[in-house]
Amino acid sequence: MKVERSRRAVITGKAPTGITGFDEITRGGLPDGRTTLLSGGPGSGKTIFGLQFLIHGAQKCKEPGIFVAFEENSKRIVKNCEGFDWPLAALQRKNLFFVDAQPRPELIQSGNFDLGGILAALTAKTRQMGARRIVFDALDVVLSMLPDGIAREREIHRLHDWLLLNHVTGFITAKVSVEDGIHPANQPFGYLQFMVDCSVVLNHRVHVGVSQRSIRVQKFRGSSFNEDESPFVIGANGFDVAIARKANPGNGKVTFARVTSGVKRLDTMLGGGYYRGASVLITGFPGTAKTTLSGAFAESCCQRGERTMFVSFDSDGAEVVRNLKSVKIQLTPHLKNGCLKMVSARNITGSAETLLVHMKRIATEHRTRCLVIDPVSTLSKAGNELTAHAVAERLIDWAKSESITLVCTSLLDETSSQSQYSAGTPLQISTLADTWIHLNYLVQSGERNRGISIIKSRGTAHSNQVRELILSDAGVTLADIYTAGGEVLMGTLRWEKERAERIAQEVADVGGRLKRVSLDAEEAILRVRAKSLKTELEAKQIEKALLLRTAKSYKRDVSGTRARMRELRGADIAQQGRR
């Protein structure tokens, strides 16, 4: 007894289950070398969980396992699990053993009995194959055959002690009443709950016709664990438990790198684009070009060669590609070279949780770096109202931890008023999103025009202006809008305003040109006049000079002539002087 007690006191470690999410909840797995109870109603997935635990042990942890089937025939269990991606046949040869311990219907019971037989058989098998994990599936079946509560407690004890003594990790599944609120002690095998070191409860509820499964760790001796109920899905690889974030977020690196939104002017509005790894929310009423905007983002991602996934809830992938072609968003080449993956999620049925698991799986397979979900508000359709918010939260957390840049669109009800949209989107994920772009209609003078504005963008400078979103066969672009008299002008009014301004500008241009020409002309005239005056002046000066010279030479000439005449007449000087 002493040996057992000391073994009980030592926290030996964890036996990983290999179940996505569950190992994170339990910080590593089930208690190694101890006993775990998994309880749940019919169809809650108890057998699958147990089997998955064994398969993981046999495959990955070098821990062979034994599956003791009290309820269902092992052949049928194997057959039922063919749908999963599990190599049961290969494992059964060596590391996985099924014990069929179903009490036969023809079995006659007479008086008290115990589980010595099975324990003896298991002892033999455990030694033979070196088993480290044992699953007792539907232990309640044999327990209910015991005559009284005392006998049940005794057998539970016997089983527990045997597990401890043989140092194997025990895993017991049992059916319990699905009703909540019953104290565990009052449940049929409540004693099990108190004896085991770890207790896990599976729930399977149907809310407005949508199946919602969840798992909750009720207790875990000697270890911390996530106490909340976590939704789960049984997928192609078995259990997939949804958890908010991984225990070691690590890979979600925060970066300053930006990625383009696919619309150049929107990048400018955002001060350079979205942050890489950010979650962007685009809200808007039907037809406000949410898909187009997210399509532009997808195209720009593919152009950089980043693997992108476009999940469409509204229409078929091919339709989206065709429709986006009309605004010059070419996705076909990227689809062909495998860079882009279109996922039409209309054909995925099930709860929001199922959708998320599907999306995560496809995204991981595609090694997605940029993800578009159009629209994410589909998650909150009927039956999912309660979980949709948590799913959206997990979606964003998951994208962050994987450094995936996420663009979600969210449909707003056209009837909802302005105040409602500012209060939040149907999923209330606007608080979680890093960047929130709102698209709106402005109905004005018989027109409906699209307006785009950035409501928030964490960590980036962003424009406070409403812009007009213009879709044309030349692509997607933004235009400034005019405010006149306190009203924004869009569409034709904006065009008219632009035109009026252009004309005014032209008139001003022409007027200016005219003025300059006339000034030029005047200047030319003056120049000509100045030149002619100068010439005239020169002429006058020459004339004046000539005049002077002529006068002088005449004078000289005259005196010369007289002297000559005197000479010729031979007159004397006196005569000459008298004259």
Next chain:
Amino acid sequence: MVPRRKKFKFRLYIAGDTQNSASAISNLAILCKKHLLNRSETEVVDVFLEPDRALADGVFMTPTLVKLNPHPVRKIVGTLILSRRLMQCLQLGEFA
């Protein structure tokens, strides 16, 4: 009426030296003595001593009594408290 010449062959699986094991052994002994005077043969198997046999024979609850002869083979689980059903099962109904 069970023909007198018919010999009964039993195998009783028990799990160690427990109260259940003891009860089963003594109950079976009383039963044989009372109804099958010298016409029965019993093999007692302790599954803790021979666990391989428990596995091979598919004995998961103890005590388990297997009536090997006369046919058909019957399995009875428990301490063999004398009851009408037990007697019927062992085809000893007339003696109950």
